[in-house]
Amino acid sequence: MPIKLLLKFQADKKIPTSSLKPKTIHGIFFSLFPENVGEIFHTPSVKPFSLFYPVYFKSPSKNQLSFTVEMNVLNNELFPEISQVLFRKTFSEKAPVANVDGVEIELTTVKAKDVTTFESLMAKAKPLKELIFDFVTPTTFKKGRYDYVLPEPYLVFKSLLNRWNAFSPIKISGKELLPFVKENVLISGCWIKTKKTELMNGAKITGFSGRVFFYAAKFDEEKLKILNALSRFAEFAGVGRKTTMGFGKVKLAQKREGDEQDV
Structure with a gap:
């Protein structure tokens, strides 16, 4: 069951889009999950997810306080565990999930954009x-x-x-x-x-x-x-x-x- 989610992040001060490089976005994503869940994403040769942040490729000089990353879950068996972690971080923990160039970043909302089978x-x-x-x-x-x-x-x-x-x-x-x-x-x-x-x-x-x-x-x-x-x-x-x-x-x-x- 492919599921498309939009993950919105908030920075504690403006951050250049150029700082949100592909490996940085990848790292922020993995910082959301405990090690056992992260291994589920990282171990398979065919990865059960994709991430997209097109703004970096279009406007790297832009400064922003918030940004949205598209996450696609390709294996529906992972979704219950993923959703539990993501929604806990947005509604319960409210703590920074990453630090990029001295800027603290927090996950603020998770929104389902598209779901199919x-x-x-x-x-x-x-x-x-x-x-x-x-x-x-x-x-x-x-x-x-x-x-x-x-x-x-x-x-x-x-x-x-x-x-x-x-x-x-x-x-x-x-x-x-x-x-x-x-x-x-x-x-x-x-x-x-x-x-x-x-x-x-x-x-x-x-x-x-x-x-x-x-x-x-x-x-x-x-x-x-x-x-x-x-x-x-x-x-x-x-x-x-x-x-x-x-x-x-x-x-x-x-x-x-x-x-x-x-x-």
Whole structure:
């Protein structure tokens, strides 16, 4: 059961957005939980959550007293324990959860923004041949030792498939789906840019952001429904590397009249 939560934090004085780097947000998140719960998040090879803080990538020079982090829980078995901790901190403890550059930060509110089930994602999926992804924050894949910064359909849907199968009771066969993607799904439009983003202490990662049109050249109702379900799931899971640090944030877009399709 994918669940999207909005976590609002309050600082005791204005803090530059540039101080809230991806690893810092990651650290603030883990500071919310006791060690045993943190291990549940940290141990699996496929992480059962994603975090997004797009403001850092857009307005790093901004100063703010409060900021909101989107948290997506991909494994519903974790939600009771997570919610217990989060709501206790917002309603009972009211104590700083982190200190960033001498600024104390407190969790003030937790709000559910979107809740669905894997069964619902699959049941509502339509066999659309075109999908429009807005990559809101830098997205990247790993090829060997290097960042790969192109929205290759195979890599996008392989990333989503791995996360889906890790947490969904409805398993999808990659042996059937991925060859279909490789042979039939192409990019029909692409407006992206790449940039290097600092993770922390000078370490950087290169990713792309922007709008990408994916088009299936062959109609296969069952496989297209699966791709559409995975695309909706992407709004919770994110795509590619470092989604637990804010990278790979995706929103689905609707096609507008006049949108060009030829690259």
